Amino acid sequence: MAEIIDGKKIATEIKDELKIEIEGLKRSGITPGLATILVGENPASQVYVRNKTSACQNIGIYSEQHTLSSKIKEGELLELINELNKKPNIDGILVQLPLPSGIEEKKVLSAISPDKDVDGFHYHNVGRFFCEKSYSEMKREELFLPCTPFGIMEMLLRSQVKIEGSEAVVLGRSNIVGKPIAMLLLSANATVTICHSKTSNLKGVTSRADILVAAIGIPCFVKKDMVKQGAVVIDVGINRMNEGIVGDVDFAPVNEVCRAITPVPGGVGPMTITMLLVNTTTSAKRRLKMKNEKLSTIFNF
Numbered sequence: 001m002a003e004i005i006d007g008k009k010i011a012t013e014i015k016d017e018l019k020i021e022i023e024g025l026k027r028s029g030i031t032p033g034l035a036t037i038l039v040g041e042n043p044a045s046q047v048y049v050r051n052k053t054s055a056c057q058n059i060g061i062y063s064e065q066h067t068l069s070s071k072i073k074e075g076e077l078l079e080l081i082n083e084l085n086k087k088p089n090i091d092g093i094l095v096q097l098p099l100p101s102g103i104e105e106k107k108v109l110s111a112i113s114p115d116k117d118v119d120g121f122h123y124h125n126v127g128r129f130f131c132e133k134s135y136s137e138m139k140r141e142e143l144f145l146p147c148t149p150f151g152i153m154e155m156l157l158r159s160q161v162k163i164e165g166s167e168a169v170v171l172g173r174s175n176i177v178g179k180p181i182a183m184l185l186l187s188a189n190a191t192v193t194i195c196h197s198k199t200s201n202l203k204g205v206t207s208r209a210d211i212l213v214a215a216i217g218i219p220c221f222v223k224k225d226m227v228k229q230g231a232v233v234i235d236v237g238i239n240r241m242n243e244g245i246v247g248d249v250d251f252a253p254v255n256e257v258c259r260a261i262t263p264v265p266g267g268v269g270p271m272t273i274t275m276l277l278v279n280t281t282t283s284a285k286r287r288l289k290m291k292n293e294k295l296s297t298i299f300n301f
């Protein structure tokens with residue numbers, strides 16, 4: 001049986017570290033603030049946004065939720081983002097995806113100020129992390145890394161999984177998970193392959209993986225015969241079925257061959273939310289730094 005990589009436990013460790021930082025910020029007069037925007041009535045999105053809001057409340061981050069009808073005009077959404085960009089008590093803005101048809105995702109994401117883009121989806125932030133040499137450099141620079149890939153990296157590192165020199169295979173090429181996790185694994189010196197719906201000999205490729213990341217949104221897609229003995233398997237899937245939530249990996253049989261595996265639920269999901277809290281706190285720390293710099297200019301100390 002494989003080791004279970006407990007995302008809930010790792011997320012709790014990170015949140016305990018974060019609480020100390022948030023208390024320090026509050027003593028300096030800064031409360032981190034997150035604004036979430038939900039457009040429409042997608043039930044999964046409603047759950048995600050609710051979970052993000054309650055995670056903020058539990059850790060002491062101010063949060064405000066803006067719920068808009070699916071019928072709103074793109075211009076109204078852009079106007080709201082513009083207002084939030086200017087609000088001094090808001091450090092992070094998150095527009096839950098997907099957006100209803102008729103609203104252009106690219107336009108909306110690039111309307112968020114790059115300084116408040118705690119999802120790490122703005123072109124500016126994508127470009128910054130694309131150009132950075134190593135994962136440790138990205139951490140040192142406190143870049144806004146997209147939350148799910150950021151969470152996966154922290155899970156691997158905190159579980160002592162060796163990334164450098166490993167063969168990593170990513171199933172899925174989305175902008176939210178597939179492409180950025182491939183870049184992050186590369187920046188930590190893995191040799192990375194991205195697979196997608198047109199990949200030929202898929203099983204041949206996945207069977208080479210020391211680290212296999214499944215992010216395709218197809219329930220139980222990854223079967224035992226696609227996984228190398230001793231691999232580390234990261235399941236990003238959250239598929240709502242009659243029998244409950246299942247991942248993209250056929251958990252029980254794959255568990256027999258791999259060395260370590262993330263469960264669904266309780267694996268990547270809690271990490272995604274936690275890294276949003278991390279990015280929001282990072283943004284608030286920048287606000288404090290700017291405030292202190294301004295004060296030191298005014299009083300010349």
Ligand code: GUN
Nearest residue numbers: 094095096097098119147
């Ligand atoms: N939809 C699915 N995952 C995400 C995420 O990480 N951020 C946002 N904003 N929307 C999502």
